[in-house]
Amino acid sequence: MSNDKDSGAVTISRRGLMLVLSSPSGAGKSTISRALLKRDSHITMSVSMTTRPMRPGETDGEDYIFVDQDTFDGMVAGGEFLEHATVFDNSYGTPKAPVEKVLGQGRDVLFDVDWQGTQELASNAPKDLVSVFILPPSIEELERRLHTRAQDSDEVVKKRMAKATSEMSHWSDYDYIIVNEDVDESVARVETILAAERLKRIRQPGMVDFVRAMGVSQ
Amino acid sequence: MSNDKDSGAVTISRRGLMLVLSSPSGAGKSTISRALLKRDSHITMSVSMTTRPMRPGETDGEDYIFVDQDTFDGMVAGGEFLEHATVFDNSYGTPKAPVEKVLGQGRDVLFDVDWQGTQELASNAPKDLVSVFILPPSIEELERRLHTRAQDSDEVVKKRMAKATSEMSHWSDYDYIIVNEDVDESVARVETILAAERLKRIRQPGMVDFVRAMGVSQ
Numbered sequence: 001m002s003n004d005k006d007s008g009a010v011t012i013s014r015r016g017l018m019l020v021l022s023s024p025s026g027a028g029k030s031t032i033s034r035a036l037l038k039r040d041s042h043i044t045m046s047v048s049m050t051t052r053p054m055r056p057g058e059t060d061g062e063d064y065i066f067v068d069q070d071t072f073d074g075m076v077a078g079g080e081f082l083e084h085a086t087v088f089d090n091s092y093g094t095p096k097a098p099v100e101k102v103l104g105q106g107r108d109v110l111f112d113v114d115w116q117g118t119q120e121l122a123s124n125a126p127k128d129l130v131s132v133f134i135l136p137p138s139i140e141e142l143e144r145r146l147h148t149r150a151q152d153s154d155e156v157v158k159k160r161m162a163k164a165t166s167e168m169s170h171w172s173d174y175d176y177i178i179v180n181e182d183v184d185e186s187v188a189r190v191e192t193i194l195a196a197e198r199l200k201r202i203r204q205p206g207m208v209d210f211v212r213a214m215g216v217s218q
Numbered sequence: 219m220s221n222d223k224d225s226g227a228v229t230i231s232r233r234g235l236m237l238v239l240s241s242p243s244g245a246g247k248s249t250i251s252r253a254l255l256k257r258d259s260h261i262t263m264s265v266s267m268t269t270r271p272m273r274p275g276e277t278d279g280e281d282y283i284f285v286d287q288d289t290f291d292g293m294v295a296g297g298e299f300l301e302h303a304t305v306f307d308n309s310y311g312t313p314k315a316p317v318e319k320v321l322g323q324g325r326d327v328l329f330d331v332d333w334q335g336t337q338e339l340a341s342n343a344p345k346d347l348v349s350v351f352i353l354p355p356s357i358e359e360l361e362r363r364l365h366t367r368a369q370d371s372d373e374v375v376k377k378r379m380a381k382a383t384s385e386m387s388h389w390s391d392y393d394y395i396i397v398n399e400d401v402d403e404s405v406a407r408v409e410t411i412l413a414a415e416r417l418k419r420i421r422q423p424g425m426v427d428f429v430r431a432m433g434v435s436q
Contacts, residue, residue, distance in 0.1 A: 138432065175418060179230065181228060197414070214354075
């Protein structure tokens with residue numbers, strides 16, 4: 001807690017939160033995430049660790065933290081991941097330490113994980129996690145977006161639709177639900193959720209000192 | 219769930235929430251509540267039931283619902299109150315039925331209860347309750363506001379300050395904490411909390427039908 005003498009504004013130190021945005025492909029998650037990261041300087045993207053080889057154009061520590069399998073397995077054994085998974089022989093995970101550091105600085109972290117990763121985060125950090133599921137306004141609109149995006153064959157789009165409805169079946173595991181009719185409106189809704197969550201008592205640890213300074217006994 | 223063909227807007231039926239704003243006297247709760255009720259047509263004030271005699275200028279069913287002690291005691295015995303208390307031989311309580319009706323219509327209810335009433339509401343309706351504690355920006359500002367308001371003697375203000383710090387000791391029972399430096403900013407923060415809470419999955423029961431209509435299995 002500090003009291004800025006010039007403006008008279010009270011500043012309460014806060015603990016950051018972990019934000020998960022999930023959606024089926026085509027429902028707008030990527031667009032919303034990019035807009036959020038651009039507009040809100042208090043939230044940063046989590047950088048995952050992976051054992052897969054670095055690809056041209058990728059930067060170590062930015063796109064991913066690239067490690068060998070032994071290092072990864074040792075961290076799994078040491079409980080050093082908030083969540084991890086193996087996909088096509090490659091391991092991916094979110095190391096705890098850097099996330100904890102950012103949260104402790106009162107800044108928020110955005111995660112790009114699927115429903116299984118979200119469940120693992122919820123189980124390892126239930127108080128810090130805020131999960132938002134983004135739904136398309138209708139199945140027709142989702143199909144239209146999947147068509148427009150890639151101009152793929154009906155067969156490919158059909159497979160994607162099946163995958164999307166399967167992904168959507170996990171909507172009820174999430175704290176908040178947004179139906180994405182308009183991207184700007186959906187970004188504003190995510191910002192509203194963030195603004196409200198930041199006012200939660202548990203995210204304002206400095207409030208303890210602030211109240212104590214007013215002579216209030218607990 | 220309905221789909222407005224004219225605007226294309228998706229409407230998801232929702233369940234209302236119960237909002238409690240608490241603060242020590244002088245921290246601005248009444249001003250914030252009035253502004254909120256005026257600006258947000260989706261929230262209404264809960265009307266309490268009481269056994270105390272009606273006063274001149276009061277309207278039955280508007281200021282309070284006035285009942286005799288036998289009626290009140292019968293309702294207590296029947297578990298028909300969300301919270302109730304006896305103060306100076308008079309009983310006060312919030313009947314369940316009208317609140318449940320409003321929540322079922324997807325509208326929110328604002329309560330004017332103390333920390334004990336809040337605890338009782340939290341215990342009887344944990345999923346529906348959203349509790350916000352409003353703190354003054356400093357103890358000096360609280361004292362200044364208590365002085366300005368009534369032009370009372372130092373003795374009276376001292377007693378009020380003791381009562382206020384006692385009330386403030388319950389701040390840590392609440393979900394959200396707002397430091398009221400500027401009334402307009404604090405009203406905006408309560409509105410942000412309401413907007414976010416309305417996006418919670420549990421407050422959007424119509425989402426079940428909406429998702430089912432997209433062919434998503436649960």
